[in-house]
Amino acid sequence: MTRVHDMGGRYGDPAVIPEPQGIVPIGPEWHRKALALTLAAGGLGAWSIDTSRHARESLSPKDYARFSYYEKWMAALADLLVEKGLVTKDELAAGTAEPAGAHPKLFRAEAVGPALKRGSPYTRPGAEPAFAPGDRVRTRLPARNADIPGGHTRLPAYAAGQTGTVILSHGAHVLPDANAHGLGERPEPLYTVAFTAADLWGEAEGEGDEVTLDLWQSYLVPA
Incomplete structure (x- = not known):
């Protein structure tokens, strides 16, 4: 929910x-x-x-x-x-x-x-990224915190279960789903993933419109 x-x-x-x-x-x-x-x-x-x-x-x-x-x-x-x-x-x-x-x-x-x-940098030493720019990935469904029912997550519901393309890899960053609830920083690789607007909304305002989201590795699986 x-x-x-x-x-x-x-x-x-x-x-x-x-x-x-x-x-x-x-x-x-x-x-x-x-x-x-x-x-x-x-x-x-x-x-x-x-x-x-x-x-x-x-x-x-x-x-x-x-x-x-x-x-x-x-x-x-x-x-x-x-x-x-x-x-x-x-x-x-x-x-x-x-x-x-x-x-x-x-x-x-x-x-x-x-x-x-x-500032407050949230980059941390962590695992090597499992995905690279150009890879097709699918977000988990539903958009939920995997550890805490009703807990914090940065995966929006409108992008859950959708397929997109990795366009940037940012290295490991603090995982907000854990950090918000005192479960430790648990850094994971972070990516920018592009989705076509038509895939997310059913139709796009303009041809070629897309939505980009910064998403953690545990939110994603290979498409």
Whole structure:
């Protein structure tokens, strides 16, 4: 079963209006605060980026559908802080920590810029790739986390069971399906796979249109 965030190919939704360069704009001041809180909380080291993505996609369908982009961030962050024992529900309601005090891993403002510039590479030593550019592959069906029922995966439902062509091999990367749930990084070879739009959607908007996805090796079998 897929979650509400897995929306590709679903009828009834409005048109997607892309932001310039795929960047969600910072609007009201609370957007800046939401971003700052997310970065500061992530700096505590209590979860991975994959865990935070799973928290957002695990919001209730009603909330996910009505929340804006940064509202989703804040709701998921609140859930994670309570789940990890960093904040209580009473503290969230009051807006004040009891007792007030700094966390030993406090992420100070002056450290944010350098940390963002360094980035967080997810390449790791790992197995040699089983596929090469030009190989035909098929994605697993259904699109699911093989270890955790209802768990996080980066294989979208609309591409499950579809056949595509490997166009790039990126080496081994952290497997989000494991990392999101504290099962270790379990790096696997990562590929960019191209699918024809007509295969995925039944018809293409333009001749030759294709969809490319970055997919881990355990999502794929030879076609």
